[in-house]
Amino acid sequence: MKKNILLFGLAFVGGFTYERYFPYVKAFISDKGQKNDDHSFKSMLEQGNYIQPKVIDIMHSSPDKHFLHNFIAQHNEALNVFKIYYPDKLEQKIYSDNLESEDKIHLHFVFNAADHLQGHSSIVHGGLLATLIDNAFGQLSYLASGQIPTATANLNINYRKPVKTNHDYMITAEIDKIEGRKVFLKATIYDQDKTICTEATGLFLTVQWGGQMWKNALDKIKEVTQIDDKIVKIDQKKKE
Ligand SMILES: CCCCCCCCCCCCCC(=O)SCCNC(=O)CCNC(=O)[C@H](O)C(C)(C)COP(=O)(O)OP(=O)(O)OC[C@H]1O[C@@H](n2cnc3c(N)ncnc32)[C@H](O)[C@@H]1OP(=O)(O)O
Numbered sequence: 001m002k003k004n005i006l007l008f009g010l011a012f013v014g015g016f017t018y019e020r021y022f023p024y025v026k027a028f029i030s031d032k033g034q035k036n037d038d039h040s041f042k043s044m045l046e047q048g049n050y051i052q053p054k055v056i057d058i059m060h061s062s063p064d065k066h067f068l069h070n071f072i073a074q075h076n077e078a079l080n081v082f083k084i085y086y087p088d089k090l091e092q093k094i095y096s097d098n099l100e101s102e103d104k105i106h107l108h109f110v111f112n113a114a115d116h117l118q119g120h121s122s123i124v125h126g127g128l129l130a131t132l133i134d135n136a137f138g139q140l141s142y143l144a145s146g147q148i149p150t151a152t153a154n155l156n157i158n159y160r161k162p163v164k165t166n167h168d169y170m171i172t173a174e175i176d177k178i179e180g181r182k183v184f185l186k187a188t189i190y191d192q193d194k195t196i197c198t199e200a201t202g203l204f205l206t207v208q209w210g211g212q213m214w215k216n217a218l219d220k221i222k223e224v225t226q227i228d229d230k231i232v233k234i235d236q237k238k239k240e
Helices: 002-029 042-047 054-061 067-074 088-095 126-144 212-239
Strands: 079-087 106-113 150-159 169-179 182-190 196-206
Touching: 054 212, 067 126, 079 088, 106 126, 126 150, 126 169, 126 182, 126 196
Parallel strands: none
Antiparallel strands: 079 106, 106 169, 150 196, 169 182, 182 196
16 A cells, blocks of 8 residues: 555655756757758857857747747748747856846847748748748747747838849847837848848837736746756765
């Protein structure tokens, strides 16, 4: 009888731990099923000490996926490359809730759209570019406003040159200014020769709704990071 209770207890704790942490641990160790891990901007970003935000990996593997992550997961063949980068210094600050207003918050987002996303033949649909820019702005404004959710109030896009399918492009998005609840942003899409293909500006306003799943994902990262820290400390003690 005691043995059965013990086994039941172990199964419960094991199941709970698996359910709670597995998606997040998996996100850290998996290759996220990317068809192509390489792209034209990789060495430039590595040299600039850019890294991929862990929260994005987590959204890919988490049941709380939002629209773009669902879209990518469900249409695995739509984007050959989908990678978001920001300065490595920024990551540590975000997870330690230590982001300061003078930190120059920006991100780079490399994408390569497959034929599935063409509008005209071999040209990426402008609506997809708007979506990618909108999402980049959403992420940046969320971080810049101290992890308060924001909503798109205004988005302006100038399509200067066609963006081709099956080619690598980089979106660079940055904060222009912040005035109270208003976050003003700007973005540019470059091709591999640094030619500007698309320019955008946006106004995002902080809102009371919609941010809980991102907050949960960030909290999970903090928990997993704390677990990692503890393992590192235990390993260090063993060596001493
Ligand atoms: C690393 C990553 C971490 C994860 C990150 C999370 C990623 C998430 C990514 C997902 C991203 C997905 C993103 C999405 O898809 S968000 C979904 C699409 N957007 C919406 O659904 C928003 C719909 N609109 C609204 O709900 C309201 O209109 C909002 C909330 C925007 C403002 O209504 P609210 O009642 O709150 O404010 P207010 O009207 O008193 O105005 C306040 C001030 O703002 C000024 N104003 C307002 N509108 C405009 C305008 N259009 N141009 C210029 N100015 C404008 C206004 O004049 C006033 O100025 P002032 O008189 O005070 O000077």
